[in-house]
Amino acid sequence: MSDVAQASKVAGARPVADGLFTWPDNPKLLASSCNSCGTTTFPTQSSCPRCTGSDMREVTLATRGRLWTWTIQGFEPKPPYAGPAPFEPYGVGYVELAADADGASPVLVESRLSESTPERLVIGAEMDLEIVPFRTDDDGTEIVTFSFRPAGGA
Amino acid sequence: MDVAIVGIGMHPFGRHPGVSGLEQGAYAVRQALADAGIGWSEVECAFGGSASAGNADSLVSNLGLTGVPFVNVYNGCATGGSALAMADRAIRSGDYDLTLALGFDKHARGAFNANPESAGIGRWYGETGLMLTTQFFGMKIQRYLHDHGLPADILAKVAAKAFRNGSLNENAWRRKPLSEEEILAAPMLSNPLTQYMFCNPGEGAVALILASADKATRYTSHPVYLKSVSFKTRRFGSFEVFSPWLSPERAPGPTVEAAAAAFEAAGIGPEDIDVAQIQDTESGAEIMHMAETGLCKDGDQEALLRSGATEIGGKMPINTDGGCLANGEPIGASGLRQVYENVLQLRGAAGARQVPGQPKTAFTHVYGAPGISACTVMSV
């Protein structure tokens, strides 16, 4: 969790969007869980696409989960992509995460991956959440986003 | 009332600077009218659309103001399939004897540009580089290969077949055969998919004239019967594009239901199909859709591809016109291109790429955003 702690300390750093993860202390992804059927969505939403219910509560997600699938983004996306220049390929994947709440189902969350070497991305391997610098805003504010890296990595 | 396809028309796929999508649509309609030997004024009802090239009904300014009821269809990757389904129903209901289904399009170069807000997702999703169709395809086939123990090199086999078939098709965009080695050595766009394993947005148009089956021989000596058309959207748990999250509770994609419904309505099964056109937005899609449509079992694709079963001369010819990979994907026209190809194959008029042995049955399948699928079964 050292990187999470490190990014949290970046003075005045701001998440890329509100409501994606708790910030700045003890960052965890924020999700909704349906009180009727237990379906968990990321990010939060006000109704349930499984049972059409609208009784949702906010929950946090585990910071460690397993990689469900992955790819590597090999070319620079068009706008609205606003990543750092020059472009460097980055990993993208779905990570299965448990919800920190009774009765809430796990959820597969799509995320940037901090690893972009194919050999180091393994379906089923444990991954850890980290909050990483993404870009610097026009006013100099550091913008951070969520990402996952192989657990136990350097 | 059964339905027959009695006229087909196509504007070649590819890039056509200075020719609008609507003009390509009008060209395809004129071709189809000529093929059926009828005038525009005889068309009783029309359905058509494009994703980004304008409203089909405005074509009456080009084709003639005949009072025809012309319905615009705007249904993403299912635009052509939906137009065909409605043109089919219009006859089956007994209301009309002669209808038109039209699809055309013209897209800018490069990957489709996605707008997070219009998809109901926060801007952060696009800003941080998660909103790309190419990533979705890479991740979906990555998981599929893992689940079914398939090797990634079969992706190159699919693409090589597409370009080989495309080289035999005068209306195709990509007509240069590429070797599996060249395909594997191309830049990796979204692991495990290289540049030549993806289709590109393109341009083109297809028009089909449908008639009630009892009148079909007035218009053509080779009627092709549309046995069924089905159209489905995704269920909860299906793995679809632009999903910031998925449920661990997995469900089959919309293709499975659409194909099953098409076969059930037609009264035949996948094993009875002589030639099939299935959605190959990228190589992995063809592999997954072979199983989702019921043409084979999950995991059997490797043996089928290595034995040449899906080649034009094989026992299960797939994407005989080069598919999306060789033709590009003008969204509105793509699904109807498949029907056009099957009509040629069932007429025995597919020239250099004709499936041998006089095919009697054919199948089409489109799949696309945001989790839709349309299928047809045809026969002679």
Ligand SMILES: [Zn+2]
């Ligand atoms: Zn629910």
